[in-house]
Amino acid sequence: MDGSGHILELKNLCRTFRMKTNVVEALKNVSISVDAGDIFGIIGVSGAGKSTLVRSINMLERPDSGEVYVSGNNIAALPERELMKIRQKIGMIFQQFNLLKSKTVYENIAFPLRYLKKSRAEIGRKVGDMLEIVGLTDKAWNYPSQLSGGQKQRVAIARALVTEPDILLSDEATSALDPQTTDSILSLLKELNTRFGLTIVLISHEMDVVKKICNRVAVLDDGEVAEQGVLWDVFSNPVSGITKKMVSGLFRLDNIHYILDNIDVGKIIRGWGLIVHLLFRGEKANNAYIAYLVKKFDVEISIIYGNIEIIQSSPIGSLFIVATGDRAQVEAALDYLRSEDVRVNILREYSNENEDRGNFSEGKDLI
Amino acid sequence: MNEIFFEYFPNVVELQSDLIKSLKETFVMVGISGSFSLFFGLLTGIVLVVTAQGGLYENKWGNSVVSKVINAFRSIPFVILIAFMVPFTRLVAGTSIGLRGAVPPLVVGIVPFISRVVEQALYEVDKGVIEAARAMGISKPYIIVHILIREALPGIVRALVISFISLIGLSAMAGAVGGGGIGSFAIRYGYARYMTDITIVTVLILLLIVNALQGLGNIAARKMTH
Numbered sequence: 028m029d030g031s032g033h034i035l036e037l038k039n040l041c042r043t044f045r046m047k048t049n050v051v052e053a054l055k056n057v058s059i060s061v062d063a064g065d066i067f068g069i070i071g072v073s074g075a076g077k078s079t080l081v082r083s084i085n086m087l088e089r090p091d092s093g094e095v096y097v098s099g100n101n102i103a104a105l106p107e108r109e110l111m112k113i114r115q116k117i118g119m120i121f122q123q124f125n126l127l128k129s130k131t132v133y134e135n136i137a138f139p140l141r142y143l144k145k146s147r148a149e150i151g152r153k154v155g156d157m158l159e160i161v162g163l164t165d166k167a168w169n170y171p172s173q174l175s176g177g178q179k180q181r182v183a184i185a186r187a188l189v190t191e192p193d194i195l196l197s198d199e200a201t202s203a204l205d206p207q208t209t210d211s212i213l214s215l216l217k218e219l220n221t222r223f224g225l226t227i228v229l230i231s232h233e234m235d236v237v238k239k240i241c242n243r244v245a246v247l248d249d250g251e252v253a254e255q256g257v258l259w260d261v262f263s264n265p266v267s268g269i270t271k272k273m274v275s276g277l278f279r280l281d282n283i284h285y286i287l288d289n290i291d292v293g294k295i296i297r298g299w300g301l302i303v304h305l306l307f308r309g310e311k312a313n314n315a316y317i318a319y320l321v322k323k324f325d326v327e328i329s330i331i332y333g334n335i336e337i338i339q340s341s342p343i344g345s346l347f348i349v350a351t352g353d354r355a356q357v358e359a360a361l362d363y364l365r366s367e368d369v370r371v372n373i374l375r376e377y378s379n380e381n382e383d384r385g386n387f388s389e390g391k392d393l394i
Numbered sequence: 395m396n397e398i399f400f401e402y403f404p405n406v407v408e409l410q411s412d413l414i415k416s417l418k419e420t421f422v423m424v425g426i427s428g429s430f431s432l433f434f435g436l437l438t439g440i441v442l443v444v445t446a447q448g449g450l451y452e453n454k455w456g457n458s459v460v461s462k463v464i465n466a467f468r469s470i471p472f473v474i475l476i477a478f479m480v481p482f483t484r485l486v487a488g489t490s491i492g493l494r495g496a497v498p499p500l501v502v503g504i505v506p507f508i509s510r511v512v513e514q515a516l517y518e519v520d521k522g523v524i525e526a527a528r529a530m531g532i533s534k535p536y537i538i539v540h541i542l543i544r545e546a547l548p549g550i551v552r553a554l555v556i557s558f559i560s561l562i563g564l565s566a567m568a569g570a571v572g573g574g575g576i577g578s579f580a581i582r583y584g585y586a587r588y589m590t591d592i593t594i595v596t597v598l599i600l601l602l603i604v605n606a607l608q609g610l611g612n613i614a615a616r617k618m619t620h
């Protein structure tokens with residue numbers, strides 16, 4: 028018995044796929060802990076190992092080494108027969124819904140209960156309840172082919188939860204859906220989380236999805252956990268290269284390339300200046316820093332591009348500025364921002380003697 | 395009407411009772427060998443799919459053995475198979491001629507074919523659905539019966555219709571060699587005694603049977619597809 032009170036704890040998972048021509052290390056020493064009631068996001072690009080990771084949680088994929096604790100019990104070494112019991116307590120939904128084509132919505136949801144030989148009355152009651160929760164009572168006698176993608180995923184969710192599992196695994200469950208439908212499925216998951224205390228492990232390659240409902244997140248990069256923690260902390264203060272890249276994407280920082288290529292920075296700067304990216308976090312995002320800096324220090328500040336993201340109902344603001352004036356004053360202004368816990372990233376120094384206009388962000392992380 | 399029929403198909407009218415007896419024999423032959431073939435064909439088809447790579451009971455070695463045996467039998471022409479099997483046929487059926495003697499070669503001749511078409515139908519079942527069932531903690535045998543076979547049913551029905559049509563063809567050949575059935579009837583009279591009307595009527599009857607079978611199969615498969 029271990030797992031230190033976490034509902035789910037993965038310790039040092041390794042998984043290597045050996046094929047004729049090559050070897051893929053899909054998981055390298057992955058350790059993750061999930062608390063009861065979490066919506067835990069696992070984010071990473073295609074091939075990062077997300078599916079392999081989530082499939083080790085219910086042992087559809089046995090890791091080469093490492094431990095998987097579910098409610099404190101290590102299940103990594105259990106024989107198939109006992110794993111089946113554990114799996115009945117862990118629901119799973121997929122990108123492709125994976126419904127039974129030959130069965131109605133009702134029969135799809137009833138399927139795991141029929142396997143468990145539940146009574147007719149119990150099956151009727153539970154399936155009825157689930158249909159109501161996912162809002163498909165009127166579709167009970169339809170076949171999957173008669174449903175939209177979002178409705179299919181609702182059926183899959185109902186089927187995964189009808190046996191009342193404690194944990195729901197979601198492997199790219201919204202990746203085949205349009206943005207509106209994605210939102211409605213995410214709201215449903217969030218509702219299930221708050222209403223029933225369902226713990227959710229949500230896999231996605233989309234920052235947008237994770238951002239909307241997760242409270243904690245692990246960033247997976249090439250089989251390794253690059254970062255994990257509270258969602259807001261990870262996104263507002265990214266440390267690893269891959270997370271920085273993702274946060275850049277979230278703030279659409281790629282736009283800055285276009286903007287800087289199309290404005291004459293020299294005209295704004297006249298003399299000496301810095302192009303700086305600022306990340307304001309939490310309440311700080313609401314403060315009128317720029318006006319304050321201009322008043323307090325002898326600097327000129329031009330805003331090039333900015334936006335704001337709300338994560339876990341707390342804002343993170345991103346701002347690109349050009350600061351010009353006396354070098355010492357500019358440095359002092361930036362130091363003041365740093366002391367206020369604003370992330371300051373000097374992207375480029377600019378002076379008229381130095382007419383270099385090479386690629387603006389070459390070799391430099393935007394965040 | 396009768397007179398016209400008599401004028402064009404004189405031998406058919408004369409050999410009416412023989413024709414009906416032959417038809418009955420064909421039905422018995424196809425019925426008995428079909429039942430056995432259905433059982434063994436489905437079984438090997440399922441074995442092929444579940445032992446394949448990524449299957450529920452993945453077993454490279456077993457899969458390759460079954461597959462090779464099937465291919466070996468499929469490559470033997472049926473008439474040669476009948477001759478080749480005589481000792482075995484005597485052993486299991488007690489005789490190598492007549493209706494009884496026709497059944498073992500028919501089963502051995504058609505099972506490899508059924509296995510392959512059933513295998514094809516089972517492969518059409520989405521791997522993801524099986525994965526979802528495994529994630530629910532459902533046992534492998536239950537998955538085979540309630541998902542693999544159930545989801546593939548329309549395809550299996552279509553596959554079996556094709557198999558039965560082939561079986562009717564083989565049964566005519568087996569009958570011609572061992573005696574009995576519509577095939578032997580056609581050979582005996584239509585071919586050996588130049589009674590062309592017999593040949594024509596036999597062909598028409600077979601056409602009717604095959605079409606009825608195909609039609610029923612299509613309706614059944616469509617009813618199962620949603």
Ligand SMILES: Nc1ncnc2c1ncn2[C@@H]1O[C@H](COP(=O)(O)OP(=O)(O)OP(=O)(O)O)[C@@H](O)[C@H]1O
Nearest residue numbers: 044051053071072073074075076077078079080232
């Ligand atoms: N059964 C397997 N055999 C061989 N290699 C595999 C297998 N499963 C996964 N891999 C490899 O392991 C790596 C991680 O795959 P995985 O499916 O976990 O990625 P992912 O993060 O889920 O990607 P995606 O977003 O595309 O689904 C990939 O390089 C993949 O090719």
Ligand SMILES: [Mg+2]
Nearest residue numbers: 077078079199
């Ligand atoms: Mg994946």
